[in-house]
Amino acid sequence: MGKDKKLNAEQKIIEAAADIFETKGFEGARMQQIADKAGINKALLHYYFRSKDLLFEKVFLKLAGKIFLKFIETFNIEGSIFDKIEMFLQIHQDLLYKNRKFPIFFFNEITRNPDLMRKLMLNLEISKKFQEITKQFDQEKKDGIIRQDVEVSHLIVNIISLSVFPYIGSPAIKEIMKEFDLNYEQFLDERRTMIAQFVINSIKV
Amino acid sequence: MGKDKKLNAEQKIIEAAADIFETKGFEGARMQQIADKAGINKALLHYYFRSKDLLFEKVFLKLAGKIFLKFIETFNIEGSIFDKIEMFLQIHQDLLYKNRKFPIFFFNEITRNPDLMRKLMLNLEISKKFQEITKQFDQEKKDGIIRQDVEVSHLIVNIISLSVFPYIGSPAIKEIMKEFDLNYEQFLDERRTMIAQFVINSIKV
DNA sequence: ACTATTTTTGACTAATTGGTTAAATCATAT
DNA sequence: ATATGATTTAACCAATTAGTCAAAAATAGT
The missing domain is CATH 1.10.357 (Tetracycline Repressor; domain 2)
Known part of the structure; x- marks a missing residue:
């Protein structure tokens, strides 16, 4: 059942993305930075949310x-x-x-x-x-x-x-x-x- | 003395840049698009204003x-x-x-x-x-x-x-x-x- | 223990983008 | 006209970036 970090990569991504998007805006945000903040690989962003646009829309x-x-x-x-x-x-x-x-x-x-x-x-x-x-x-x-x-x-x-x-x-x-x-x-x-x-x-x- | 288009490439750039920056924001703006709108070559942007940052600051x-x-x-x-x-x-x-x-x-x-x-x-x-x-x-x-x-x-x-x-x-x-x-x-x-x-x-x- | 499925990763790609350079064109003075 | 300096361009470069992929690792079902 993993430790507390096991609380959903998807959730961690959304939280990190919300924070980055909010401070940098859509254009200024970088997928790599979101991945870093979420503590996961960049490819995982695209695994859960197909593209930057879709991730942004969901988060927004x-x-x-x-x-x-x-x-x-x-x-x-x-x-x-x-x-x-x-x-x-x-x-x-x-x-x-x-x-x-x-x-x-x-x-x-x-x-x-x-x-x-x-x-x-x-x-x-x-x-x-x-x-x-x-x-x-x-x-x-x-x-x-x-x-x-x-x-x-x-x-x-x-x-x-x-x-x-x-x-x-x-x-x-x-x-x-x-x-x-x-x-x-x-x-x-x-x-x-x-x-x-x-x-x-x-x-x- | 040229025609009316001779009114300063620098001026044309500033006007085009103002318009693009205003609608797209700094991050969303593209140097190529500004050049196109000003009707000049992209290299000319860098000739008059060294970088995107400097062009933006001046225009802003x-x-x-x-x-x-x-x-x-x-x-x-x-x-x-x-x-x-x-x-x-x-x-x-x-x-x-x-x-x-x-x-x-x-x-x-x-x-x-x-x-x-x-x-x-x-x-x-x-x-x-x-x-x-x-x-x-x-x-x-x-x-x-x-x-x-x-x-x-x-x-x-x-x-x-x-x-x-x-x-x-x-x-x-x-x-x-x-x-x-x-x-x-x-x-x-x-x-x-x-x-x-x-x-x-x-x-x- | 073994298999199938899902999750995660490292390495890579294609496209975009800001910026450079060397050559060409234009303007001006002599 | 021509030498000089400023302006403009086409072609190129290096870096960044979103997105891909195949393989590895974890998870769950049997």
Whole structure:
């Protein structure tokens, strides 16, 4: 039954590939480097996954699927619309914090190959969730809890923009903050509560 | 004196390289493809710019410098803080609209090579401008025009997040909107006025 | 213990790619 | 025109890289 290293070469490959692809991107990643990191022979990569393209697609969809799933789960939060926004952002921030390298990797890859986004959406049932949340928001708008001119699609994009961009732009923000003797980590931490405040201030009547 | 094609091989190379690098990224770009697009021999690339790295760095700094310069100019806008935000966003949106491919390219490249950001900042005097704007904002905060709890660094990042992210996430947003029969172009257009409203609503007392 | 099947490897290949070189072409001044 | 220097090219090179293959090693079934 082998030692702990016997935990599936296939699994080890996927983990190593995820890490290399995430840091180097598809074009920058090297099959040899993935093999080294997984502690196996390069030929084994092709034995399990026929080509670099197929390995990448599998890894990408698995990784992005996992993260999007957690992301979508937060749509089920109960409570007032303001509670929802606060809770959603809390969980969303945690998710980003633990997967810092993911956003720029994800958006870069789907830009170079938009088909990946289509495939990802087929796996998940993302649009149904969006439809639900849209209805909920529209209802709360009718109830006069939030401003009438708040458009749900924009609100969602705004919330995601505010939380994701600081990770995408991290090297730029870090460099600029260095000039001001400001601390990027602290900056991220402050945003945890700030973003929700900023959004709620903006949409409440 | 030649015909119009005589406008500098060097210039033609830079334009072609900018286009290829922007769409394919450094790793994905091919020197041969750049040569083809510039309508010259591949060896000429190395004659003018010694290597792919040097060509890339020159093109990146030139392109990013040009865009950042326009970006920084907008900090000089006069008027009330709300006017400033509106004007800034107007110009910023135009700039993004005309350079759609730039944001994801830029942030991806500085992520893979943060040193580029440092070099870019040396060329421009970006931090001085940020310092000026910070003082201005702080003053208007003391004057009680905007909420006391508005932190300037966060406000700037928020504004940039809201305007830049929709371009970075374009393939994702497009795909999701397709499911809802929503139009991405119209969505971008709506944001031109929406973002300023969203920000101002949030920071006004 | 023996056989069949699966997993893993080392050595190899074909294609791509960044980069070089020496010769050819063009431009300019004398 | 012609010598000089800058520009451009075709042909080539060396290194890297994804992918292959046949043989070895491990695993499981009998």
